[in-house]
Amino acid sequence: MAIVQLRNDTEGRAYYRRKLAAGKTSMEAMRSLKRRLSNVVYQQMVKDARRMRTGPGGQAGATLQSSAAGSIPTASTSEKPLPGPAATHSRTPLLAAS
Structure with a gap:
C-alpha cells in the first residue's frame, strides 16, 4: 500500500517527501x-x-463465553x-494347479 502511495501524487507521497526533507533516510x-x-x-x-456494534470476535453478537450447553461431554463408548x-x-487350502 505504501509503494502505491509513492507512485501517484497522493497525501502519502507528500508525507514521505516531508519526512525526507526533515532529514530522515528513505528507509525511515x-x-x-x-x-x-x-x-x-x-x-x-x-x-x-x-458503527456495526460488533463484539470481540468481529461479528455482531460475538461473546468471549462459550455457548456450549455443558462442560466436556463424556464418551460412554470407552467405558464399555x-x-x-x-x-x-x-x-x-489352495488347490494345486494340474
Missing part, C-alpha cells in the same frame, strides 16, 4: 509512511466496529468392555 521515511497508513486503517476498523478376541477362521 518509508517506515513512517507505513506506520501512518496502518494507523489510518486501524482507526477505520475501529469506527466500522462501533471390549467384545473379546477375534474369532479365527480357517482358510480354504
Whole structure:
C-alpha cells in the first residue's frame, strides 16, 4: 500500500517527501509512511466496529463465553468392555494347479 502511495501524487507521497526533507533516510521515511497508513486503517476498523456494534470476535453478537450447553461431554463408548478376541477362521487350502 505504501509503494502505491509513492507512485501517484497522493497525501502519502507528500508525507514521505516531508519526512525526507526533515532529514530522515528513505528507509525511515518509508517506515513512517507505513506506520501512518496502518494507523489510518486501524482507526477505520475501529469506527466500522462501533458503527456495526460488533463484539470481540468481529461479528455482531460475538461473546468471549462459550455457548456450549455443558462442560466436556463424556464418551460412554470407552467405558464399555471390549467384545473379546477375534474369532479365527480357517482358510480354504489352495488347490494345486494340474
